[in-house]
Amino acid sequence: MDKITLGSNSYMSKLRRSGSEFTLSVNGETFAGTYSKKSNGAIEVSMNDTNSIGFSEKNGNEIYVFLNGVNYVLKRESGVLKDNAFEEESRDTVLSPITGKLLDKKVESGDLVSKGDVVVILEAMKMEHRLKAPRDGKLSKLTLAQIGDQIKEGELMFELEEE
Amino acid sequence: MIKKILIANRGEIACRIIRACNEMSIKAVAVYSDVDVDSPHVLMADQAVNIGSANPSESYLNFDKIINAAKETGADAIHPGYGFLSENGAFAQYVKESDLIFIGPEADTIKSMGDKAESKQMMFEAGVPTIPGSDGELVGNIDSIARDIGYPLMVKAAAGGGGKGMRVVRNEGELDSSIEAAKNEARNSFGNDTLILEKFLDNPRHIEVQILGDKNGNIVHLYERECSIQRRHQKIIEESPSPAITNKFRKKMGEAAVKAAKAANYSNAGTVEFLYQEGEFYFLEMNTRLQVEHGVTEMVCGIDIVKWQIRVAQGESLTFSQKDIKQRGHSIECRIYAEDPSRGFLPTPGFIRKMILPEGPGVRNDVGVSEAQEITSSYDPLLAKLVVWDSDRGSAIQRMDLALSNFVILGLITNQPFLRDIMKNESFQKASFSTNFIDENFKDWDFPALDPQVLALALLSSKASQAQISSSAESYSPWSNNRGWRQGV
Numbered sequence A: 001m002d003k004i005t006l007g008s009n010s011y012m013s014k015l016r017r018s019g020s021e022f023t024l025s026v027n028g029e030t031f032a033g034t035y036s037k038k039s040n041g042a043i044e045v046s047m048n049d050t051n052s053i054g055f056s057e058k059n060g061n062e063i064y065v066f067l068n069g070v071n072y073v074l075k076r077e078s079g080v081l082k083d084n085a086f087e088e089e090s091r092d093t094v095l096s097p098i099t100g101k102l103l104d105k106k107v108e109s110g111d112l113v114s115k116g117d118v119v120v121i122l123e124a125m126k127m128e129h130r131l132k133a134p135r136d137g138k139l140s141k142l143t144l145a146q147i148g149d150q151i152k153e154g155e156l157m158f159e160l161e162e163e
Numbered sequence B: 001m002i003k004k005i006l007i008a009n010r011g012e013i014a015c016r017i018i019r020a021c022n023e024m025s026i027k028a029v030a031v032y033s034d035v036d037v038d039s040p041h042v043l044m045a046d047q048a049v050n051i052g053s054a055n056p057s058e059s060y061l062n063f064d065k066i067i068n069a070a071k072e073t074g075a076d077a078i079h080p081g082y083g084f085l086s087e088n089g090a091f092a093q094y095v096k097e098s099d100l101i102f103i104g105p106e107a108d109t110i111k112s113m114g115d116k117a118e119s120k121q122m123m124f125e126a127g128v129p130t131i132p133g134s135d136g137e138l139v140g141n142i143d144s145i146a147r148d149i150g151y152p153l154m155v156k157a158a159a160g161g162g163g164k165g166m167r168v169v170r171n172e173g174e175l176d177s178s179i180e181a182a183k184n185e186a187r188n189s190f191g192n193d194t195l196i197l198e199k200f201l202d203n204p205r206h207i208e209v210q211i212l213g214d215k216n217g218n219i220v221h222l223y224e225r226e227c228s229i230q231r232r233h234q235k236i237i238e239e240s241p242s243p244a245i246t247n248k249f250r251k252k253m254g255e256a257a258v259k260a261a262k263a264a265n266y267s268n269a270g271t272v273e274f275l276y277q278e279g280e281f282y283f284l285e286m287n288t289r290l291q292v293e294h295g296v297t298e299m300v301c302g303i304d305i306v307k308w309q310i311r312v313a314q315g316e317s318l319t320f321s322q323k324d325i326k327q328r329g330h331s332i333e334c335r336i337y338a339e340d341p342s343r344g345f346l347p348t349p350g351f352i353r354k355m356i357l358p359e360g361p362g363v364r365n366d367v368g369v370s371e372a373q374e375i376t377s378s379y380d381p382l383l384a385k386l387v388v389w390d391s392d393r394g395s396a397i398q399r400m401d402l403a404l405s406n407f408v409i410l411g412l413i414t415n416q417p418f419l420r421d422i423m424k425n426e427s428f429q430k431a432s433f434s435t436n437f438i439d440e441n442f443k444d445w446d447f448p449a450l451d452p453q454v455l456a457l458a459l460l461s462s463k464a465s466q467a468q469i470s471s472s473a474e475s476y477s478p479w480s481n482n483r484g485w486r487q488g489v
Helices: B011-023 B040-044 B063-073 B089-097 B107-114 B116-126 B142-149 B172-190 B247-263 B294-301 B305-313 B393-405 B416-424 B437-442 B452-460 B463-476
Strands: A002-006 A009-018 A021-026 A029-037 A043-047 A050-059 A062-067 A070-077 A093-095 A100-105 A118-124 A127-132 A137-142 A156-160 B004-007 B027-033 B047-052 B077-079 B153-161 B164-169 B195-199 B205-213 B219-231 B234-240 B268-277 B280-287 B330-337 B350-352 B354-356 B363-367 B373-375 B382-390 B408-410 B485-488
Touching (some): A009 B452, A021 B452, A043 B452, A050 B452, A062 B408, A062 B452, A070 B416, A100 B172, A118 A156, A127 B172, B011 B040, B011 B363, B011 B382, B027 B040, B047 B063, B089 B107, B107 B116, B116 B195, B116 B247, B142 B172, B205 B280, B205 B305, B219 B247, B219 B294, B219 B437, B234 B294, B247 B268, B268 B305, B294 B363, B294 B382, B330 B416
Parallel strands (some): B004 B027
Antiparallel strands (some): A002 A009, A002 A070, A009 A021, A029 A043, A043 A050, A050 A062, A062 A070, A093 A156, A118 A127, A137 A156, B153 B195, B219 B234, B268 B280, B330 B382, B354 B408, B363 B382
């Protein structure tokens, strides 16, 4: 089973091929279809009596798709056995939403913060991004990156002590 | 006569200017930072000079490196594009003192218009309507100045532009933190943290007028652009004409813009920005440079603004007067950004694995990136400008949606699906909007639920097809014959 995510929606999907035919199951529903590859790298997919030609490319855990006039970047988690990956992201951990530069740290590890307090300021593509405390609490962890350091998307920026 | 122009910029605008040079048989010199070594503007130019590291202050903002590159390549003029040094009066002056032609207005004009406080005062004195606010630079008791103007208000970088260093302050409690944030952004973006306060108009349209003047005192306007569709105070869709105003009002606004330009002793291309609300318009600022969205004006007026910038800079007079300039049909621009509209328009750097541009009658692409290019977080996330023209607004919207639906870009998140949703939005189609349009209509926008066909296609992508696509991408590249040469500085 693959879990495919776009925005706030996730799809538990599995595709089985046999020659030019495939069966796709999505969240328990099954579809049958056929496909063929074109010389320019495009793929034609026929399903539910509709034919569409698009492009699709994989890279790591991302799949890039263009179909019916829309470009998508999908996240893929392979080999998910059951639907357990929908757990809520912990509100106590704040990750960097962007790749950019650390501009400022407003507090120190161990400090008490109130909901909405700016903890860390990042900059990417000349825009500032302020990461704020999601609730009142004590800062148990703060990024060790120095001001001016590069920060990657998904990097831990700070953590609040358990309530 | 100008024989060789150095373009002190990167991305799509550098490419746009190089094209104008090519058409005028003028040699074009590109400059580039280390990360831009294989960028389209470098490969398109006749010559290219490396001017340093990715950090703009070491390269695209560095006076000496740019002037040295111009001297070393024998350029006789510098075109600054937009952003970077385009509105830096000290740079314009330095260019002139280095016996080079600056393609833009006089340094003094840039300086006075670049100071939002000074420019506003100048416009007020010239009889151009202005927004109530702090008189000049913000000094003294800020709390009481803010109370006098009344909330909501806007804190702005005096040296600002492009939405940077700007914050809306809804109430007194937000004042201090907004001022601090605006100061930081202003310092980082413009190297100057002077701020001004202004009354915040709550439901305005942003309408601007294109100006073109020569060095012999002739100034005309090329009509208006409607630029109300913005996110984070930055435009994403622009059009000309504005669907909001009557011909009578259009004339009044154009005349006010010419008056503003004359007050500033203006030559070359520039833009007078106005806010429009309930039948009144107010001077917002004057941009003393080529505007990102100049293309829509070129489409409806049939005048190549960049070529005229070059002609005017070498002393030529305009060959047309106001009565010769007509708006014909309707043009719309969509800015394709590397950003995620489902997450507050956060920039989304990445690698362009595949790109196919839309074609067809009335479709123009101003693009500064190519396949197999890394989009880094060092610069503005603008990838391309898609511009369409058609006989009327409805047809232009339809053409834009079709063009967007043929814009293939794989490898990073862009706002392409979001722009398509705007084209289909009823308020947009009816032209019933203000600068709050995106907040009001698309606040919690998310990517659409996936059709099973998309999932099938996603899971059908294989390693083999990936190799096939990336190898075919190279043979598509128009840059296989690099006719220029490069050197380091």
